[in-house]
Amino acid sequence: xxxxxxxxxxxxxxxxxxxxxxxxxxxxxxxxxxxxxxxxxxxxxxxxxxxxxxxxxxxxxxxxxxxxxxxxxxxxxxxxxxxxxxxxxxxxxxxxxxxxxxxxxxxxxxxxxxxxxxxxxxxxxxxxxxxxxxxxxxxxxxxxxxxxxxxxxxxxxxxxxxxxxxxxxxxxxxxxxxxxxxxxxxxxxxxxxxxxxxxxxxxxxxxxxxxxxxxxxxxxxxxxxxxxxxxxxxxxxxxxxxxxxxxxxxxxxxxxxxxxxxxxxxxxxxxxxxxxxxxxxxxxxxxxxxxxxxxxxxxxxxxxxxxx
Ligand SMILES: [Mg+2]
Numbered sequence: 001x002x003x004x005x006x007x008x009x010x011x012x013x014x015x016x017x018x019x020x021x022x023x024x025x026x027x028x029x030x031x032x033x034x035x036x037x038x039x040x041x042x043x044x045x046x047x048x049x050x051x052x053x054x055x056x057x058x059x060x061x062x063x064x065x066x067x068x069x070x071x072x073x074x075x076x077x078x079x080x081x082x083x084x085x086x087x088x089x090x091x092x093x094x095x096x097x098x099x100x101x102x103x104x105x106x107x108x109x110x111x112x113x114x115x116x117x118x119x120x121x122x123x124x125x126x127x128x129x130x131x132x133x134x135x136x137x138x139x140x141x142x143x144x145x146x147x148x149x150x151x152x153x154x155x156x157x158x159x160x161x162x163x164x165x166x167x168x169x170x171x172x173x174x175x176x177x178x179x180x181x182x183x184x185x186x187x188x189x190x191x192x193x194x195x196x197x198x199x200x201x202x203x204x205x206x207x208x209x210x211x212x213x214x215x216x217x218x219x220x221x222x223x224x225x226x227x228x229x230x231x232x233x234x235x236x237x238x239x240x241x242x243x244x245x246x247x248x249x250x251x252x253x254x255x256x257x258x259x260x261x262x263x264x265x266x267x268x269x270x271x272x273x274x275x276x277x278x279x280x281x282x283x284x285x286x287x288x289x290x291x292x293x294x295x296x297x298x299x300x301x302x303x304x305x306x307x308x
Contacts, residue, residue: 009040010039011040011066012030012034012042012065012066012092013042013043013065013069014042014043014045015047015053015056015060015068015080016045016076016094017046017053017073018046018047020071020096022096026113029114030069030117033117034121039121042069043060047072052075052076052079053078053082053083054079057082057083057084068091068092069091070093070094071094071096072096073095073098074282076096077091077102078145081143082143084302090304091301091302092119092121093120094117094120095108095109095110095111099213099283101146101147101212101282102210102282105146105211105212105225106126106128106303106305107306108305108306123304124307126226126303126305127300128299129301130209130300130301131144131145131148132294132295133294134293134294135291135292138289141293142281143297144282145225146210146283147208147209147210148206148281149204149280150205150279151186151204151278185201185203186275187199187200187202187274188205188271188273190234190269191269191270191272193266193267193268198264200236202235203236204234205232205233205271206232206233206235207231210224210225219233226299228299229265230268230296231263231265232264232265233261234264235260270291270292270294271293274290277289
């Protein structure tokens with residue numbers, strides 16, 4: 001346990017994304033906090049386009065650090081988490097993105113880097129679920145922590161991280177995107193925990209490890225990040241109201257009787273679409289695929305959160 005390591009012997013690595021714009025001196029902030037709290041000077045590792053975080057985290061682990069701090073957006077966080085999941089080394093987060101959805105869901109400060117650094121160095125370790133996603137036959141897959149999706153509006157949500165000031169704003173944005181939507185819903189099957197496949201004509205399927213997006217809107221009402229379950233939402237506009245029904249269903253946060261938005265839960269889900277769909281993991285577009293599988297790895301990742 002890092003908490004019991006002799007004072008002055010602990011060391012953190014900071015895996016940071018240099019493409020993020022921020023108005024404070026990250027190096028001075030982290031080095032100052034380390035010095036004050038008895039940590040050694042940290043190991044600094046920059047992400048690149050070619051290696052957005054996994055290789056740097058591997059390097060940090062090989063250097064034997066006690067903590068890896070991801071300083072970046074949700075994309076950097078999920079890549080660092082992908083290497084830390086299944087180990088005892090905790091993840092600290094200094095949010096530098098515009099969405100910062102993992103931080104929001106863990107009540108980490110998104111606009112107070114000084115407090116974020118202190119929590120990373122001196123907070124408590126909270127185990128959370130990690131989710132392993134695989135697209136088509138893509139080798140070992142990738143970890144996500146917030147949500148993954150297949151379909152048009154998943155891509156809209158994933159690709160959007162500005163201007164979602166409140167819930168109404170978000171709905172207006174989605175509605176605007178959907179009115180211009182070409183094509184038709186796709187036939188898809190959903191298999192949850194190996195159960196009988198559910199067949200839908202759908203626009204989008206999303207798997208959520210936690211529920212909050214910007215503006216306090218809950219995409220997955222009541223989702224818990226440490227219950228070992230993935231929350232699943234399908235959007236399949238149908239009936240007389242079509243997209244209006246979807247919007248009404250989302251606005252009512254799952255309490256709608258409209259069948260256009262359905263919610264499920266499971267440990268493992270496999271979605272197969274009749275034709276290739278856009279996919280995203282924690283807001284990163286990962287291209288087109290016809291099959292998305294997601295499996296929860298319960299409590300696999302330790303994240304530094306506020307001590308109380
Ligand atoms: Mg859950």
